[in-house]
Amino acid sequence: MQQINIIDAKNHVDEKVKIGAWLTNKRSSGKIAFLQLRDGTEFFQGVVVKSKVSEETFELAKELKQETSMWLTGIIHEDSRSKFGYELEVETIEVIGESHDYPITPKEHGVDYLMDHRHLWLRSSRPHATMVIRNELIRATYEFYNQEGFIKIDAPILTGSAPEGTTDLFHTEYFGRDAYLSQSGQLYEEAGAMAFNKVFSFGPTFRAEKSKTRRHLIEFWMIEPEMAFMHQEESLEIQERYIAFLVQNVIDHCEGALNTLGRDIETLKKYTKLPYPRISYDEAIELLKANDFDVEWGVDFGSPEETFLADYFDQPVFVLNYPKAIKPFYMKPHPTREDVVICADLLAPEGYGEIIGGSERATDYNYLKDQIVAAGLNPEEYSWYLDLRKYGSVPHSGFGLGLERAVTWITGEDHVREAIPFPRLLNRIYP
Numbered sequence: 262m263q264q265i266n267i268i269d270a271k272n273h274v275d276e277k278v279k280i281g282a283w284l285t286n287k288r289s290s291g292k293i294a295f296l297q298l299r300d301g302t303e304f305f306q307g308v309v310v311k312s313k314v315s316e317e318t319f320e321l322a323k324e325l326k327q328e329t330s331m332w333l334t335g336i337i338h339e340d341s342r343s344k345f346g347y348e349l350e351v352e353t354i355e356v357i358g359e360s361h362d363y364p365i366t367p368k369e370h371g372v373d374y375l376m377d378h379r380h381l382w383l384r385s386s387r388p389h390a391t392m393v394i395r396n397e398l399i400r401a402t403y404e405f406y407n408q409e410g411f412i413k414i415d416a417p418i419l420t421g422s423a424p425e426g427t428t429d430l431f432h433t434e435y436f437g438r439d440a441y442l443s444q445s446g447q448l449y450e451e452a453g454a455m456a457f458n459k460v461f462s463f464g465p466t467f468r469a470e471k472s473k474t475r476r477h478l479i480e481f482w483m484i485e486p487e488m489a490f491m492h493q494e495e496s497l498e499i500q501e502r503y504i505a506f507l508v509q510n511v512i513d514h515c516e517g518a519l520n521t522l523g524r525d526i527e528t529l530k531k532y533t534k535l536p537y538p539r540i541s542y543d544e545a546i547e548l549l550k551a552n553d554f555d556v557e558w559g560v561d562f563g564s565p566e567e568t569f570l571a572d573y574f575d576q577p578v579f580v581l582n583y584p585k586a587i588k589p590f591y592m593k594p595h596p597t598r599e600d601v602v603i604c605a606d607l608l609a610p611e612g613y614g615e616i617i618g619g620s621e622r623a624t625d626y627n628y629l630k631d632q633i634v635a636a637g638l639n640p641e642e643y644s645w646y647l648d649l650r651k652y653g654s655v656p657h658s659g660f661g662l663g664l665e666r667a668v669t670w671i672t673g674e675d676h677v678r679e680a681i682p683f684p685r686l687l688n689r690i691y692p
Contacts, residue, residue: 262278267345274339281331295307307351395668398511572611577616583606586600616662
């Protein structure tokens, strides 16, 4: 008799197997008990028929409490009535760990209550499905960049400087010096690109922003590619192919999880069609004004504006060349205009906003040094970064994808807190 995981049930139809599982719910009548089971790979039903098991086994099945762990043996059958498609005809049950008064019952609970019990809530079907999709995005990310010839270069988490200033960074003391938790690996990836041509980092980043919106986390994960000998338009092509690749892989490998979340797969399929639309910031301002938005040239877009723009095209849309005054110091100036820089944000439809920010990077040493000073930063802290412009500088571009925002968009969840196992929010550091 083989021990299997629930997800592999399709390969063992009409076979006797052994499964380790937890009980999520149950119902029973006088002659049959239905056990809702999970083992971490999937959810399915175990059926205990009184006439086919011992009296002790049937009584045990009726008395099991939610989240009791057990070994079950039985026969796998196809079950066309369930979304999963298979069930277990139970023969024996052996309790491993008892459970009493499990705090997350099948009834409705408030979000704060569930977040207080996040260590347990992850066992439930919706969080489980979201984490499965998050994992697929991580797996597909490595596949994409490996097949594109990128090398992973790990950026440090403790830094002495910051790509976008230190206002929203977590400060710590580093043996008598100031240090900060990283808000981006970008500057280090630029150094990596000068050594390896095409690189990417994938790691945690931290923003001490006092924000309570559904799009912001204090701690989140970023994928940050950087490419030497590459201008912005080539970078945009990589960005859209990457997003389409992620979406397609979720469609191909996570159908069960998408169904659990009620995510419409036909809607996702639209996002695999390339190329994505491109509009300039100037054009975006005019489009917003024409649709009764009170915006003026020079402002950064908020959630309402980003939502409108992406929904207008019904696709992810690149907004190009934002005003220089609202973007970081490292972006390359536009060749014919002093008021904008060569950059792009990719806005996701359905109200999810910016999921990628990127730019071509400034390559002129003196210009970049002046921008660092104008931003109120200390050039000495960035001397290593300026060195990259002294020793064989080349055109190079890069971007950053926030993993949790991408997960939230692809899953259709309402809040970015659902997209990470243990969210860190302005008012939450437990559990």
